Structure formats: structure tokens, C-alpha cells
Amino acid sequence: MQTGNKRKKLFLLMTGALCGFLNGFFGAGGGTVAVPMLRKSGLGEKEAHATSVAVILAVTAVSATFYLIRGSVAISDTLGYIYTGVFGAALGAYVLKKISVVWLKRIFGALIMAASVRMFLR
Amino acid sequence: MNGFLMAVVGFFAAVIGSMGLGGGGILLLYISAFTDIPQLKAQGINLIFFLPIGAVSLFFHIKNRLVDKKAALLTVLTAVPTAVLGAFLASAVSQDLLRKGLAVFLFFLGARELIGSFKKKRRL
Numbered sequence: 001m002q003t004g005n006k007r008k009k010l011f012l013l014m015t016g017a018l019c020g021f022l023n024g025f026f027g028a029g030g031g032t033v034a035v036p037m038l039r040k041s042g043l044g045e046k047e048a049h050a051t052s053v054a055v056i057l058a059v060t061a062v063s064a065t066f067y068l069i070r071g072s073v074a075i076s077d078t079l080g081y082i083y084t085g086v087f088g089a090a091l092g093a094y095v096l097k098k099i100s101v102v103w104l105k106r107i108f109g110a111l112i113m114a115a116s117v118r119m120f121l122r
Numbered sequence: 123m124n125g126f127l128m129a130v131v132g133f134f135a136a137v138i139g140s141m142g143l144g145g146g147g148i149l150l151l152y153i154s155a156f157t158d159i160p161q162l163k164a165q166g167i168n169l170i171f172f173l174p175i176g177a178v179s180l181f182f183h184i185k186n187r188l189v190d191k192k193a194a195l196l197t198v199l200t201a202v203p204t205a206v207l208g209a210f211l212a213s214a215v216s217q218d219l220l221r222k223g224l225a226v227f228l229f230f231l232g233a234r235e236l237i238g239s240f241k242k243k244r245r246l
Contacts, residue, residue, distance in 0.1 A: 015197050016199060016204070018204075020200060025208035027212075028146070030146070034197070043193060050186075050188035051183075053139075053183060054189060054194040057177065059146075064169040064170050064173060067166040068170070072163060077163065077167050078167050080132065081171050082175070085171060086174055087133060089140040090178060091137050092139065092141045093179050095137065096188065105238055108143050109237070111138075112145075112235065114232075116227075119221060
């Protein structure tokens with residue numbers, strides 16, 4: 001998207017609105033849709049993936065708050081995953097920096113297709 | 123799930139999640155498939171898990187200059203209120219048909235990405 005800064009800003013606002021709504025309503029899908037939409041707004045593939053993490057983090061914080069308030073889950077339930085997860089996060093960031101764009105698209109595409117099939121069959 | 127398995131699963135889920143590949147739901151997929159943990163709790167675990175994981179990833183992504191901060195701010199600005207709206211609507215409306223529709227859409231989105239990765243383009 002090259003034309004007009006205003007148009008780009010509007011598109012990004014729309015992207016956020018759609019992704020936020022998808023995540024709030026379905027509990028999923030927002031982060032996935034964010035990547036191609038961010039690409040369309042002019043970001044490179046890696047930048048789209050990295051920036052989508054920011055969006056996912058924001059909407060996740062919103063949803064997580066609801067879950068904690070309702071008592072559906074306790075933080076202690078998650079610690080077993082998080083101890084090593086933080087190292088995985090650092091590694092993932094390194095991999096994103098190094099991976100080729102071709103493989104990034106390939107893996108992303110395959111993972112979404114698999115997840116969508118599962119979502120359909122739920 | 124024993125502690126060791128949780129550690130391994132958490133590690134790999136975080137790798138995938140931090141690359142923006144799982145849409146923030148990769149751990150949920152695993153928990154739903156391999157444990158008896160009820161759906162709502164599993165969703166909650168997935169959400170809370172992503173908070174520190176997303177924060178750590180984002181820290182490194184910003185350090186690696188991969189985050190477009192302006193784009194992030196604009197998208198987050200509208201994403202937060204609509205997430206709240208969506209959450210409220212979710213309890214009021216039947217999700218089933220809509221979920222199937224989203225699944226179909228995501229399937230083609232994924233196919234487009236996958237097929238696109240095999241094409242030679244000036245800019246991927």
C-alpha cells in the first residue's frame with residue numbers, strides 16, 4: 001500500500017478492529033489474520049509476523065483478564081509451561097530473524113491450513 | 123500432564139508463538155488434543171501463557187528492529203475495544219456457523235501463503 005498515509009492509517013485501524021473482534025468473539029483467528037493484513041499495509045513478511053505478536057499480546061491481555069476475573073483459570077495452572085516457554089520465546093525471536101522469508105511463508109501457510117481444518121471440525 | 127512434558131510443550135509452543143505463527147493459540151491446540159483439561163480452562167491457560175511469552179518475544183523483535191511501532195500502535199488501538207466487544211457478543215450469539223465460516227476463510231488464507239511461498243516474486 002503506497003498511496004496516502006491517511007489511507008494506510010485507516011487500513012491499520014481496520015486491521016486492528018477485525019483482529020480484535022475475531023479474537024474476542026472466537027478466541028482465535030485474530031493473530032492469523034493480522035499477518036497478511038499487515039503485509040498488505042506495506043510491511044515485510046518478517047515485520048508482519050513480529051508486529052502481529054504485539055497485536056496478539058494486546059488482545060490476549062484483554063481476554064486473559066476476563067478469564068482470570070471469572071475464575072476460569074489460575075496463574076498456577078500455567079507456570080509449568082512458562083518456565084521453559086520464556087526461553088522458547090527468545091529462541092523463536094532469533095529464528096524469526098534468521099529464517100528465510102520463503103520458509104516462513106511456507107510454515108505459516110501449512111500451520112494455518114492445519115489449524116483451520118481443526119477449527120472446522122470442532 | 124507431567125512437569126517434564128509441560129516444560130517441553132511450553133518451550134516449543136513459545137517458539138512457534140513468538141514467530142507469530144500460531145496466532146496466539148498454539149498451546150491451546152496441544153492442550154485440547156492431548157490432555158483432559160476442560161476447554162474453558164485450556165483456553166485460559168493458553169491466554170495467560172502468551173502474556174509473558176508475547177512480552178519476551180516482542181522485546182527481542184523490537185531489539186531486532188522487526189516491529190513497525192506505528193503499525194502496532196494503530197492496530198492495537200482498535201483491537202482492544204473490539205476484543206472486548208467480541209467477548210461480550212460471544213456469549214450472546216451462536217458461534218458454530220460463524221466458526222465454520224472463519225475456518226474456511228483461514229484455510230484459503232493458509233493455502234495462499236503456502237502456494238505463494240513456492241512462487242518466484244520480486245518481493246515476497
